[in-house]
Amino acid sequence: MEIIRFAELKAQPWRNGGGVTRELASHSTSTPSPDGAGPGSTGSANGWDWRVSIADVSKAGDFSAFPGMDRVLTVVEGELLLLIVDGAEHPLEKYRPFRFSGDDAASGALPTGDIRDLNVITRNGLFKGYTSIIELSKKRAHPVFERQLGILLQGQASVTPGAAGSGRADVEPADSAAGAAGAAAAEPATLARYDAVVGSDTATPEILGRGFLAVVSIDSVGD
Template sequence: MEIIRYADLKAEPWRNGGGVTREIARGVADDGGTAGSSAAWDWRVSIAEVGKAGEFSAFPGMERVLTVIDGELFLLTVDGVEHPLEKFRPFRFSGGAATAGALPTGDVRDLNVITRTGAFKGYTSIIELSKKRAHPLFAGQFGILLQGQAAVSPGAEALDRYDAVTGSDAETPEILGRGFLAVVSIDAVAG
């Protein structure tokens, strides 16, 4: 188990100046990467702060799951079709699609899961935490505290907003608290 503190993550500005991204984690296939890939990673989990409407960077050969985690509404246009994204509702789309975002109700923060098509599949679920029943995190999973108060065991270490916990099958971390947790799963595609 590892706790990734959001406060320690470096903000990387976007090329278009519309926001910043903080990378939580990234990974490559066991074979060292996908043959012929130009990217240094096969999957990535990050949180972006969007402060200006504009086009998204293209990620050809990738699939994206975007979830608004702060803010009311994000209008995402993918290949000419507008999709209104509300808080805590994951949306999957092609990373190579022509994509742009608009901010009709103000700035948003979103959770991004990007995976290389054919190598990995990413999933995002939003769960309500309980003080009575712990939520376990297994290998290939990340738990990100979106709202409320929570602690992770073993050790009952307190989590701050947007802190992430890596899952493990050997010593499965469990999260207790009140609020909402994003559970991101990165699954290798059998091939």
């Protein structure tokens, strides 16, 4: 089970000085990951085909262009981002994902103050990214499958590895039983705000708690 600790990520300043970005995960098809390009793999700094990151925006201004990319932006802290895409204004409220093209000229205004946003950027023709915001439960665990990241946005939560093969239909019952016993013995790991859980279909992580979770899915085009 892999957890990306937000507190350990290095903040990269924007070129225009309007904020900083912390990369949670990225992938380049030139350096495929062993598990089939799932979140948690890292591609080259300038040649990734998808990236998941969290940005702090402290000043109004232009957004970087990402030609040939598709973007999904979600405000996760703060009240409002006024996103202007090709001259059209889009008021983005907290926890409402918004998709737009990386080819479009985009800028942001901060009518209510600084914000933090979650960015999912994918290369057209290769990958498609999706962001869903869900409310966690202490009674029913939320699984995080392969090619997904589960990011704690607010509240308190813990994660445990699920039964081996819990997300697969081709696992023998004996294997599943052994995996379940191992999962039961595993100690839950506490998640801090903006920590990300890397999904898996062989021992699917399960998150319990109270608060809100962003589930980012990266799908290969043609899958």
